[in-house]
Every structure is written in structure tokens, then in C-alpha cells.
Amino acid sequence: MAAHPRVGVVAEGLRGAGHEVRECNAPLGFDTAARVKMLAQPWRVPALGVRLARCWARLARQSLRGPRPDVVVVGYLGHFDVHLARLLFGRRRVVLDHLIGAADTGRDRQVSHGVRQPLLRAIDAAALSSARVVIVDTEEHRETLPAKHQAHAVVVPVGAPDEWFVPEAAPEPAEPEGPLRVVFYGLFTPLQGAATIGGAIARLADQPVAVTMIGGGQDKAEAVRNAGDAKNVTWLDWVPAAELPRLVAEHDVCLGIFGTGPKALRVVPNKVYQGAAAGCAIVTSDTPPQRRALGPAARYVAPGDAAALADALADLAADPHQLAELKQASSTAARDRFTPARVVEPLLAKLAELGFGT
Template sequence: MRVLIFGTYDVAAHPRVGVIAEGLRAAGHEVRECNAPLGFDTAARVRMLAQPWRVPALGLRLARCWLRLTRGALRGPRPDVVVVGYLGHFDVHLARMLFGRRRVVLDHLIGAADTARDRQVNAGLRQPVLRAIDAAALSAAHVVVVDTEEHRETLPAKHRGRAVVVPVGAPDEWFEQDAGPDGGPLRVVFYGLFTPLQGAATIGTAIARLAGRPVEFTMVGGGQDKEETLRNAGAATAVTWRDWVPAAELPGLVAAHDVCLGIFGTGPKARRVVPNKVYQGAAAGCAIVTSDTPPQRRAFGDAAVYVPPGDAEALAAALADLAENPERLRELRQKAGRAAREHFTPEQVVQPLLAKLGVTAEPTKRGS
């Protein structure tokens, strides 16, 4: 099968479509990428919703990217399947125009309306407009890829039959990292965009409550809840704040820690996702501590520690327990790594997509 990974996606910001590409290659298919990154991250797109006068800048840049995509797409062989990368709500229409009856797969990790609600952009006509954009994108795709069963259920009923649940998984490089040394204070890492979904402010409160305990935090990233997180952490000194880390360096940084934190938000979206960082942290050999939600429990079972969403006291207690129980910590690290290798490598996660496309492939098993 010839597959074209297509669109204005950015794998450094949203690695999901890169995982799909790796998995399809591992399954023996010919994969080519045609990518012209738009350069506007999710936060910038949401700002445009709040400030509509910025939208023309998006349109101009999108037109330039589409010209590059059109030139690149027409130079290569005709694909059997086109996979449109995440945030491809507009790109999917270009794919249909360029490739006619070829099967078009939309990586619909999350809807535009859902993202805006999570980031508290709800006023006026914005939500109806975004729902219309989502609906048009879904209608243009032959197959719609979502990440959890909960997200599949949020799709309009007429699109659910064309949807397939493909876990986000982790790129290959996350499985290739060396774990940090044992002993010393519990090393805990969080990285993300500090959105309400991620519940970073809850982590900040837990940091303050663990002052004086043998727990050290690395907090990577920034976003709308960063200031609140800093305030909640107060005068805690056992924490390193980093604005961001290049994508190529992030796997090694995470693997040097004992625990990778997931998400702790309390909103509806937070209860429907299994975030990148949970898969990636497990692949890198970290123990996982995250919120107690159905999709995360279903994904990792007893290979993670779960706390109620938004409960800083429970989060602090869970981390304190791991700091005091190295055997329990070692067991959780091993279980998380095993779960990632057995279920969430690129070649494993694409199996439902291949089945949906009517293609069978025997995935390559990794050693445990």
C-alpha cells in the first residue's frame, strides 16, 4: 500500500501523525510525507478565535502552505491512502481536491470546538462556527481516526461508523532511552502547554505540599495556567522551571526521571483523553502518575498510579508514597515500560487503522 502523510501538521508539537507514519512503515507499507508546517500552534489558533482580526494572517499562511503541498503532492506517485495530520480541519479538503477518490484518512485527535471550550473560548458565534468546521472536516474524510472510545462517542452519529480508535502511542525514539540512576530523591517530570486539561495548577499545589520531602520536580513548558501554577508552588525550592525543551532532547530528559506526570484537569475533555506524555513517559521507562479516568485506566490498568482529577492532596500523597517505597517505584516503572512495549509502539497502535482499511499486517514485537 502506498501511503501519503499529508498536511500542515507539526510532529514536534503533535507527534501523533508521526507515530502513525512509523507504524505504517513498520507494517511494510510505502510511506511518503508531504508536509508544509503552518507555523501556528494550537494556542495561536485559539488566540485567533478570541481576536478574529488575526484570522487573515492564518488564511494567508495557509494559502502559501497549500501551494507547497500541491507542488509536493503532484511530484510523487499517486497514493492508495492519504493520511491528513492533526489540525488538518482545512487540509482534508485540499486532500480530497488533489486525490479525488483515493481514500482520505483524517487524524481527528480532537475537535476544534472541543479545544476552544477547554481553553475557555466560548463567546458569541465561535462555537457554532467551530462545530461547522469540525463537521465539514469529518464529512470530507473516508476514515476518521480518534484516540479513545470516549472521543469516538462525541462524534455526530452519522460519522461514528467511519471512525476508528487508534491510541496515540509513542514514537520509536522514546523506547530507546536509557533510564536514570536509582537512588536519591524521587525525580518527577511534567511537560506540556499548561492548559486547563493538563491541570498544571494542581501540580503546583502538590509541589508546595511536598516541600521538605525527598521529591524533586522538573516542570517544562508554558501556557495559560503557568502563572497560577507558579503561585500555587509558592516558595518551593525543589523544582526546576524550564520554558521548553527541543523535541529531540525531550525523550532523554524524561527518561532521566523516575516519574512522569500525566494530566489532572477536571473538565469533560480531560476525562476523555490519554495524553501523549503518559504514553511517552511509559515508553521512556518512567512510572506514571495521572488522573483516574476511564480511558487512562483502560489503557494502563495496574501499570500506573491514579489520583482523582484536580486533587492536589491525593497527588502529593501518591508521590510521597513512591518516594518512600523504592521497590514499589521500581515495579511501576517496569510495568509501565512493559505496557508501552506490548501495546503502544507505532507498529502496534496502527493495527486498528489497517483493519479499518482492510489491510492485514503482522506487527513486529519488541522485547520486554
């Protein structure tokens, strides 16, 4: 769950609603990047098949211990595991968290040529057909599903795990102490717009703004190039998951995403929810799902616009009162709407509608 906090949020929410939750986990050992790489190097696919068979055997043993579950929730990236769940427990009991589509991920990782996209779409279609309920994160994502699956899809926001929520903050000082502290963390994919952040860093070189960039991935080199020789940025390869909430909470602003692709325009990233829970002001791209999720509790800039992002951060650095108000707004929104208990409410309502009760 450290690598995939969405799974933990759903589990925490269900437990908080009084349900008994039993976790069955057999790590595959391939992250998303490795799975996408296999599409470019098909000779690696047999290794996936061998590992998948071993994991399925372990999952089957774990799943069949104890009482038969009323509902089986297959966490996201479960495009293959959902078939095992259906085989063991029947389609009626299976809920698939389709937070990330295989075809969407392939396009975002620039795997879109030849037979690869049709193959990924087929994987998505098969997974969707194996579940009675499909979870997505935004209404825009639900609308991308085939029409026959939209009726049994439910929008469950990503939310933030309990460990991200900090105690109520003391009032902000009237004047800032030191530079504006800004943090970004992620896999530096095109969706996240890290290259745009790099361009903004270069424009902030003479401003009282200190940026921490955490993570790595396909766009990191471009982000570093765009930042140039700016001295106001610290690059960290990664931070252990247990330490990340504390580190983010030490900053004033948590950056969301700034990509311009179709997927970037229809998601609300986990870092937006987590940063708000950590008490940071949120600066992210101006898209309908993010506006709907955060309302006035964020500062928005046009996707892909490094100059606009730099201007927004410079404004916050120069206006401590605006910064304090934005921090308070994001923290309040997180406590009111982004806790595990709140985000699973639509799922519980859908299950009740299907006769599983609450």
C-alpha cells in the same frame, strides 16, 4: 513531527507494516494557541487565509509528484488540509486524524462565547465530512462524534515514537539514591491540570521529592503561585524536542494530566505513553480511558486533587520497591502496546475492511 509526535507515530507504524509512506509537509507557522487567539481577534483571520493558500499550493505540488497514493492520511490539526486532500484525491482515499477537535480545543482554551463555538463546530463538521475514515484516540472521543461519523471512525491510541523507547533498565537499587525525581512537560492548559500539580508541589516541600516542570501556557502562572516558595521544583521554559526523551528518562516518575473538564476525562495524553516508553513510573488522573490504556501500569489519583497527587508521590518516594515495580510495569506496557507498530493495527484493519489491503 517534533511539534506533533502523533503524526510521526502513525507514519512509523505504517512503514513498519511494510507500506510506502511519502510525507508532504508545508508548515502553516501558527501553533494551536495562535489559531485559537484568532477567534478572539477576528481581524487576524485574513493572515491565516493567506498563509493557508500558500501552504495549499506547496502541498498540491508535493502531493501530485510521483504515483497516485492509495490512501492519504491527513494529520491532526488538519481541519483545513483535509479539504485539499479530498479535492486532489477524492473522499474515498482520505483518512483524517481527528485527535483534536476545534470546538474541544476552543473550550479548553476558554473560547466559548458568542458565535465562536458554533463556528468551531462547523469547522469540525466540515472536516469530518471530507474524510472516509476518521481516526480518534479513545472510545470516549469516538462517542462524541456525530452519529453519522461514528461508524467510519477507528480508535488509534496515541502511542510513543520509537526514539522514546529506552533499553531494558537494570534492576533498581534496594534503597533510593537521592530524592524521587518527578517530571511534567506540556502547554499548561486546563486539560493538563498544571495548577493541581503546583498545589501538590507545595505539599511536598518537606518530602524527598524533586520536581521538574517543563513548558509554559495559560495556567503556568497559577501553577507557580500554587507551588508557592517550594524549593523542590525547577521550572524550565521548554526543552528541544530532540533532547526531551533523554531528559524524561532521567526521572523516576512522569506525570500525566489532572484536569477536571470533559475533554480531560476522555483522553490519554501523549506524555503518558512517552513517559512509559522512557521507563518512568506513571502517575496520572483516574479516568476510564487511562485505566483502560494502562491498567495496573500506573498510579491513579482523582482529577484535580492536589492532596491526593502529593500523597501518591510521597508514597513512591518512601517505597523504592513499589517504585521499581511501577517502572517495570509501565515499561512493559509501552513495549507491548504503545509502539508505532501496535497502535496502527486498528487503522490497518479498518483500511483492509474498506478494501485497501494490508
